[in-house]
Amino acid sequence: MxxxxxxxxxxxxxxxxxxxxxxxxxxxxxxxxxxxxxxxxxxxxxxxxxxxxxxxxxxxxxxxxxxxxxxxxxxxxxxxxxxxxxxxxxxxxxxxxxxxxxxxxxxxxxxxxxxxxxxxxxxxxxxxxxxxxxxxxxxxxxxxxxxxxxxxxxxxxxxxxxxxxxxxxxxxxxKGITPRQMIDLKALMGDTSDNYPGVKGIGEKTALKLLQEFEHVEGIISNLDRLSKSNKTKIEQDLEMLHLSRLLAEIxxxxxxxxxxxxxxxxxxxxxxxxxxxxxxxxxxxxxxxxxxxxxx
CATH class of the missing domain: 3.40.50.1010 (5'-nuclease)
Structure with missing residues (x-):
């Protein structure tokens, strides 16, 4: 044995x-x-x-x-x-x-x-x-x-x-993503129970789609021009909060x-x-x- x-x-x-x-x-x-x-x-x-x-x-x-x-x-x-x-x-x-x-x-x-x-x-x-x-x-x-x-x-x-x-x-x-990508998922959509906003207007569905395509927050940011106009605007307006939310989300x-x-x-x-x-x-x-x-x- x-x-x-x-x-x-x-x-x-x-x-x-x-x-x-x-x-x-x-x-x-x-x-x-x-x-x-x-x-x-x-x-x-x-x-x-x-x-x-x-x-x-x-x-x-x-x-x-x-x-x-x-x-x-x-x-x-x-x-x-x-x-x-x-x-x-x-x-x-x-x-x-x-x-x-x-x-x-x-x-x-x-x-x-x-x-x-x-x-x-x-x-x-x-x-x-x-x-x-x-x-x-x-x-x-x-x-x-x-x-x-x-x-x-x-x-x-x-x-x-x-x-x-x-x-x-x-x-x-x-979820269609890896466990580590969960940190980026929360960075994008925020967390109401921990009280941080992520990117205003981006919910789980959009966040998952973006991560499946661009892998992580950095990948999304370096491909902003490939996003829909509305998602691009949302992320550009909340860039600082996106980075901060990622720091808060990571264990x-x-x-x-x-x-x-x-x-x-x-x-x-x-x-x-x-x-x-x-x-x-x-x-x-x-x-x-x-x-x-x-x-x-």
Whole structure:
């Protein structure tokens, strides 16, 4: 039997926590424990995490986090993500507590001030892809630009245990461009959820057509005379924003973070993990913890 490469799952902590929080917050189910602390986001986060572990069976796992809203992107463009309000008051105490829960599973928490979780994930995925098969668990389509022969992206769908797994092949079938061209796609069409405009008046359909023909932003710019009059005018008028949007869209894969594969080995000490869950009164979650043979007693 050949030695199979280890499999490393990199988890977009914010994506899981926010998804879990908002899924229950709509109905006001904040799961307040006896200390008066809401735990709905943490509860759903743990459920998402271990449902994915049981579905994909990674041998190694690390969770990446945003470390505050100020990043190099907000320096470049002050309105970046400026459409997002303050975090709900019930979510705020859960940011630190969820990391304590992850630490109790002996899973690394990774984040770096000035960068987003995406940048940490991109960096570690690229550092690890020769040593391991890497998968990225997220709800964020932006991560699709990281797809590679050794990197797949698992997108969370509605509910628990529903996923759309992308590889470079499925992405190409879906969009007709390569994963790296996704950066140029977002540069052209902008991103309403991250609040940057791209080129006014250019939507996904036109952007895809231009990229299929001219490959990337530079290719489009050096062939402006071959574009329709209206597309040429739109791009010329928004040239500066096009370049800026491209910088905002690209996940940085060279930030100063690292995660040694050994440190991410999935070895949960049952007692330590269960104690933490009980302390926060997160009942019913211990049955989701990976099966006993994975535990270190």
């Amino acid at each position: 050949t030695n199979q490469k280890p499999s490393l799952m990199l988890v977009d902590g914010m994506a899981l926590l926010f998804r879990a929080f908002y899924a229950t917050a709509v109905t006001g189910q904040f799961m307040i424990n006896s200390n008066g602390t809401p735990t709905n986001g943490i509860h759903g986060f743990v459920k998402h995490l271990f449902t994915a572990v049981s579905s994909f069976k990674p041998s190694h796992l690390a969770v990446c986090w945003d470390m505050g809203s100020k990043t190099f992107r907000t320096e470049l463009f002050s309105d970046y993500k400026g459409n997002r309000g303050e975090a709900p008051i019930e979510l705020i105490p859960q940011f630190d507590l969820v990391k304590e829960v992850v630490a109790s599973f002996d899973i690394p928490n990774i984040g770096l001030a000035g960068y987003e979780a995406d940048d940490c994930i991109g960096t570690i995925a690229n550092q690890s892809k020769d040593l391991a098969r890497v998968s990225i668990l997220t709800g964020d389509q932006d991560m699709l630009q990281l797809l590679d022969d050794s990197i797949s992206v698992i997108l969370l769908k509605k509910g628990y245990g529903n996923y759309l797994v992308h590889t470079p092949e499925t992405f190409f079938e879906d 940085k894969c060279d930030v100063p973070v690292s995660c040694a594969l050994d440190d991410a080995s999935l070895r949960i000490e049952k007692e330590k993990a269960v104690n933490k869950l009980m302390e926060l009164e997160l009942r019913g979650l211990q049955r989701l913890l990976p099966i006993d043979e994975m535990f270190v007693s």
